Amino acid sequence: MESSPYSVSSLNHSPFNFCCNMQETMKMMKIVAVLLVAVLSASLRCAVAGRVRNLESSTYEIKYNAINCRTHSASLTDFGAVGDGLTSNTKAFQDAVNQLSQFASDGGVQLYVPAGKWLTGSISLTSHFTLYLHRDAVLLASQDMNEWPVLKPLPSYGRGRDAAAGRYQSLIFGTNLTDVIVTGDNGTIDGQGAFWWQKFHGGKLKYTRPYLIEFMYSDTVQISSLTLLNSPSWNVHPVYSSNVLVQGITILAPVQSPNTDGINPDSCTNVKIEDCYIVSGDDCVAVKSGWDEYGISYGMPTQHLIIRRLTCISPYSATIALGSEMSGGIGDVRAEDITAINTESGIRIKTAVGRGAYVKDIYVKRMSMHTMKWAFKMDGDYKSHPDNRYDPNALPVIQNINYRDIVAENVAMAARFDGIPGDPFSGICIANVTLGMAAKSKKYPWTCTDIQGMTSGVSPPPCDLLPDQGVEKISECDFPQDNLPIDELEVKQCAYRTG
Numbered sequence: 376m377e378s379s380p381y382s383v384s385s386l387n388h389s390p391f392n393f394c395c396n397m398q399e400t401m402k403m404m405k406i407v408a409v410l411l412v413a414v415l416s417a418s419l420r421c422a423v424a425g426r427v428r429n430l431e432s433s434t435y436e437i438k439y440n441a442i443n444c445r446t447h448s449a450s451l452t453d454f455g456a457v458g459d460g461l462t463s464n465t466k467a468f469q470d471a472v473n474q475l476s477q478f479a480s481d482g483g484v485q486l487y488v489p490a491g492k493w494l495t496g497s498i499s500l501t502s503h504f505t506l507y508l509h510r511d512a513v514l515l516a517s518q519d520m521n522e523w524p525v526l527k528p529l530p531s532y533g534r535g536r537d538a539a540a541g542r543y544q545s546l547i548f549g550t551n552l553t554d555v556i557v558t559g560d561n562g563t564i565d566g567q568g569a570f571w572w573q574k575f576h577g578g579k580l581k582y583t584r585p586y587l588i589e590f591m592y593s594d595t596v597q598i599s600s601l602t603l604l605n606s607p608s609w610n611v612h613p614v615y616s617s618n619v620l621v622q623g624i625t626i627l628a629p630v631q632s633p634n635t636d637g638i639n640p641d642s643c644t645n646v647k648i649e650d651c652y653i654v655s656g657d658d659c660v661a662v663k664s665g666w667d668e669y670g671i672s673y674g675m676p677t678q679h680l681i682i683r684r685l686t687c688i689s690p691y692s693a694t695i696a697l698g699s700e701m702s703g704g705i706g707d708v709r710a711e712d713i714t715a716i717n718t719e720s721g722i723r724i725k726t727a728v729g730r731g732a733y734v735k736d737i738y739v740k741r742m743s744m745h746t747m748k749w750a751f752k753m754d755g756d757y758k759s760h761p762d763n764r765y766d767p768n769a770l771p772v773i774q775n776i777n778y779r780d781i782v783a784e785n786v787a788m789a790a791r792f793d794g795i796p797g798d799p800f801s802g803i804c805i806a807n808v809t810l811g812m813a814a815k816s817k818k819y820p821w822t823c824t825d826i827q828g829m830t831s832g833v834s835p836p837p838c839d840l841l842p843d844q845g846v847e848k849i850s851e852c853d854f855p856q857d858n859l860p861i862d863e864l865e866v867k868q869c870a871y872r873t874g
């Protein structure tokens with residue numbers, strides 16, 4: 376410990392870093408006991424707040440739920456970080472992660488970010504690691520291009536979305552990790568996106584814009600209790616990963632900002648997105664799995680995804696989008712208790728000839744929508760390809776799509792469903808849906824081509840390709856009753872004392 380430039384509290388021993396002879400230990404223990412009584416009575420009074428300030432010293436007791444608690448904890452300030460909003464902390468962060476990674480095999484470690492404005496470039500995390508942001512901590516994304524390493528394009532995309540050459544590593548990044556947590560007491564990560572949006576609009580990007588949080592090839596990931604502001608591009612991007620929990624995230628970006636998607640699970644298995652509030656310039660949740668021939672050959676689907684209690688405001692995009700990059704396949708998506716306000720569409724499937732793969736076994740129930748252009752949308756001709764080498768015979772299969780128990784008001788068009796000629800989207804089932812149309816809505820609220828399916832108890836009356844079978848058929852549009860493995864993931868209560 377003496378040789379360490381930083382202090383790490385080991386929580387399986389005493390949370391205090393004292394070491395002395397027996398007599399002093401006894402004296403210390405008495406003081407600790409008195410302190411504990413003070414802390415306990417304070418914690419009783421403040422139990423609801425979940426965060427307790429110890430008045431005698433300036434330590435905090437922090438408590439939060441996590442998939443894993445850590446044995447060790449250290450503060451970012453131990454590594455020379457300065458929270459003035461001006462000093463770059465990229466090196467302090469990276470030193471912290473590098474030095475603390477030694478605790479990975481000894482119960483793991485939490486890196487505590489205190490109140491302050493912490494300017495930083497991209498930081499790469501390690502396994503069995505928790506990054507915790509104090510309520511008044513703000514991570515500010517650096518605008519110095521030298522603080523953003525460049526990565527190769529994702530193999531399932533073949534090229535970067537903004538520029539073919541490659542992509543800037545995300546602000547919070549991790550690859551090939553197990554058991555990593557980014558959380559806080561609603562602390563903030565501010566991407567300072569205007570700088571990047573301007574470059575994007577001006578065609579001045581050499582590489583694809585960074586995301587705010589990305590984990591690649593990782594297992595057991597938690598991203599929770601944070602506010603994400605003004606991302607340069609997508610906000611949260613788990614890719615080629617499994618067992619991912621995204622919980623209690625507030626995402627805010629101007630509704631005109633380019634590609635500021637909220638949460639994009641991409642070629643991931645077992646993902647749960649819960650209790651998120653998103654205002655953004657693109658789709659609030661966009662489920663993806665790679666692009667055309669690159670996605671087909673990579674062949675990694677997004678599957679077993681739960682989306683629960685999502686609120687979305689996005690006037691130019693979708694609440695939940697499936698695609699358009701879906702060339703590894705998208706299957707078994709379950710969305711419930713979804714609220715859309717002033718959003719372009721509710722559920723939107725986007726695909727095209729050349730995408731291949733499938734979108735199947737999609738279930739949505741209990742959704743409420745207010746002021747929408749379309750409640751539902753499906754696009755079989757979503758034009759955007761990585762290059763012109765896509766296979767014109769790679770037709771996507773869109774099958775078993777179920778929407779039920781949905782109410783909406785002030786809707787301009789109920790649905791626009793455009794399948795692919797010669798490749799109809801099939802097994803569409805819509806039940807118990809009441810769409811209140813806007814005063815100036817279209818005469819024919821449903822437009823359908825190249826689709827097959829049925830409806831039950833739906834108003835206004837659907838298109839001929841989705842005949843209404845009467846209210847007794849509501850249960851045909853099923854929602855699975857079984858639990859997914861991600862719902863069995865146990866969450867523990869963790870507590871730390873920290874400076």
Ligand SMILES: *[C@@H]1O[C@H](CO)[C@@H](O)[C@H](O)[C@H]1NC(C)=O
Binds near residue numbers: 550551592
């Ligand atoms: C991460 O995992 C992927 C997939 O297993 C592998 O191809 C890649 O080489 C790994 N990268 C590192 C840095 O270990």
Ligand SMILES: *[C@@H]1O[C@H](CO)[C@@H](O)[C@H](O)[C@H]1NC(C)=O
Binds near residue numbers: 601602
């Ligand atoms: C977190 O902060 C955001 C932005 O200030 C706020 O809108 C949201 O209500 C907060 N969430 C919680 C759970 O405190």
Ligand SMILES: *[C@@H]1O[C@H](CO)[C@@H](O)[C@H](O)[C@H]1NC(C)=O
Binds near residue numbers: 779780781782807
């Ligand atoms: C129809 O949906 C509403 C919510 O929009 C729900 O309260 C009701 O129970 C549903 N009816 C049936 C028969 O499932």
